Amino acid sequence: MRVLALGLDGADHELVTQLLSEGRLPTLARLAQEGSYGPLRSTVPAFTPTAWSSLLTGLNPGRHGIFNFSTNPNRGRARLESAASRSGAPIWRALGAAGLRSAFLFVPFTYPAEHIEGIVVTGYGGPARPEILPVAARERILAAHPDLVTAHHPMKERWWEDFEGYTGKLLRHVDEVADVCRLTMELEPDLSLLCVDFMSSDHAGHLAYNRLDPEHPAHDPAQAGDELVQVYEAVDRACGELIDFARERYGEEPTVLVLSDHGMKPIYWTFHLNRWLEENAHLRYRRRSLQPLKGGRLDYAAKVDQRLARTRRGYARRLDRLPFLPRPRAERAFADIDFGSTRAYAYASGGQLYLGEASGAVRDPHYLDRLAAELAEVRHPESGGPAFAVKRKEELFHGPFLGKAPELTLLPFDERIYVEASRRSWATSFERHERLDPAVSYGYSGHHGLTGILAAAGPGIAFGAVPETTEITQIGPTLCRLLGIELEGVDGAPIAEILAGGGEGRHVAAGAGHAGADESAYSAEEEAVILERLRDLGYE
Numbered sequence: 001m002r003v004l005a006l007g008l009d010g011a012d013h014e015l016v017t018q019l020l021s022e023g024r025l026p027t028l029a030r031l032a033q034e035g036s037y038g039p040l041r042s043t044v045p046a047f048t049p050t051a052w053s054s055l056l057t058g059l060n061p062g063r064h065g066i067f068n069f070s071t072n073p074n075r076g077r078a079r080l081e082s083a084a085s086r087s088g089a090p091i092w093r094a095l096g097a098a099g100l101r102s103a104f105l106f107v108p109f110t111y112p113a114e115h116i117e118g119i120v121v122t123g124y125g126g127p128a129r130p131e132i133l134p135v136a137a138r139e140r141i142l143a144a145h146p147d148l149v150t151a152h153h154p155m156k157e158r159w160w161e162d163f164e165g166y167t168g169k170l171l172r173h174v175d176e177v178a179d180v181c182r183l184t185m186e187l188e189p190d191l192s193l194l195c196v197d198f199m200s201s202d203h204a205g206h207l208a209y210n211r212l213d214p215e216h217p218a219h220d221p222a223q224a225g226d227e228l229v230q231v232y233e234a235v236d237r238a239c240g241e242l243i244d245f246a247r248e249r250y251g252e253e254p255t256v257l258v259l260s261d262h263g264m265k266p267i268y269w270t271f272h273l274n275r276w277l278e279e280n281a282h283l284r285y286r287r288r289s290l291q292p293l294k295g296g297r298l299d300y301a302a303k304v305d306q307r308l309a310r311t312r313r314g315y316a317r318r319l320d321r322l323p324f325l326p327r328p329r330a331e332r333a334f335a336d337i338d339f340g341s342t343r344a345y346a347y348a349s350g351g352q353l354y355l356g357e358a359s360g361a362v363r364d365p366h367y368l369d370r371l372a373a374e375l376a377e378v379r380h381p382e383s384g385g386p387a388f389a390v391k392r393k394e395e396l397f398h399g400p401f402l403g404k405a406p407e408l409t410l411l412p413f414d415e416r417i418y419v420e421a422s423r424r425s426w427a428t429s430f431e432r433h434e435r436l437d438p439a440v441s442y443g444y445s446g447h448h449g450l451t452g453i454l455a456a457a458g459p460g461i462a463f464g465a466v467p468e469t470t471e472i473t474q475i476g477p478t479l480c481r482l483l484g485i486e487l488e489g490v491d492g493a494p495i496a497e498i499l500a501g502g503g504e505g506r507h508v509a510a511g512a513g514h515a516g517a518d519e520s521a522y523s524a525e526e527e528a529v530i531l532e533r534l535r536d537l538g539y540e
Helices: 013-021 026-034 048-057 091-097 135-144 163-187 200-212 227-250 273-279 299-311 315-320 365-376 472-482 524-536
Strands: 003-008 036-041 101-107 118-122 191-198 255-259 263-266 269-272 344-346 352-355 388-392 408-412 417-420 430-432 446-449 451-457 485-488 506-509
Touching (some): 091 101, 091 472, 255 472, 365 408, 472 485
Parallel strands (some): 003 255, 269 417
Antiparallel strands (some): 255 451, 269 430, 388 408
């Protein structure tokens, strides 16, 4: 059996279903008609590194340990996360142990590349230039595509200056990724699984929703366009061509799964969580700070200041009384929070809220109850109803990394609300998302939603609907079941409702035995570049 797992990154279930009804995605339509189609629930948070880590390992974030692109410095060593820091075993190990060859191409969070029985081209969440293994594959792929990148970073490309030109780069990248898939199939005559991700659809979703959606607060009729749909159509077309190529190359009908790691929703309102915490006396910012000195002659003093501000109660208030020290910048640093006086703070996007460590709030269960109750009373700015479901970490995660998880997560009932965690001096905690300024809010008009897609057809796939409860942790076990392998020790079970017969395969223990490395996989220079890119995109 040959299996193709084709990632339409960030494809939203609601939007895809609408486009299917309009006849805009013929490949997906054929798969849905011949096999199964339905929603695929992402992880919480619905972040690229978290979701793809769960897909690759079959584990929930509490067991693989990846909750964001970087760690919360108050909950462990400050570092950029990577495939090396992830716990659990990616499915290519189980496939290789069973003698099956696989290829993982442009899949996020596969850097640093691991030698596998097959080919790896690292994807988003690592250096822009992909790492490719083995050497023979790298030479062949880079000979064909010498300027290959994992994705076209929108801030680096200055997308707002020429959105039509930037869209052209996204479309060309779809073609490049598809061609690398074809080269891989030529290099691998015994390939059992090809897994690829098209990142262009994610970037288009972040940037083009205001152009597509006439009800979007930032919609300008003079700037209307369907660039987001164009990218979806390009990926759909590429998937159809890859299915045809695999059929011709291997002389058999491939089994195909088209999936997305999360959905994508337009942003109508932004909820500034740290601003709300400040307004309601849960968070305090410093008035004086050494963080503006970071990177200069007094960099060491800034680093000491950073550590003391995070760990010593009373330190920040004492420095606030020294008028000759600099004030924090408008874009406050993490250490510009007075952690000794702060009982709760947001870190990263996606509504992740941590209780204060230095203040002792993290050890106060009664405070957690009060804060959760307060947040549950926050009202929707338009309807007046409750804005958020407030979830405790024990409701969402289990495993050895529960200590890294946020104590509370805010999930908007209306996914047009974007919960962000910047430390700017916002005028109000809730605001209508009418301004798309790259310097302030990254220019995003769309953000990640919880519900992606799954479409499957071919040998081993049953006809019918994908169950509403299907989760991303089930994808890895499902791919393995199709290839005759039953993973043990994972959280996700194969999606039995879409599988046609076959029963269980060879049992392989895949969920345990691999602990993530504590050291960063990046050099200091690489970390600086990637962190800047992530801050540009609103993830840090």
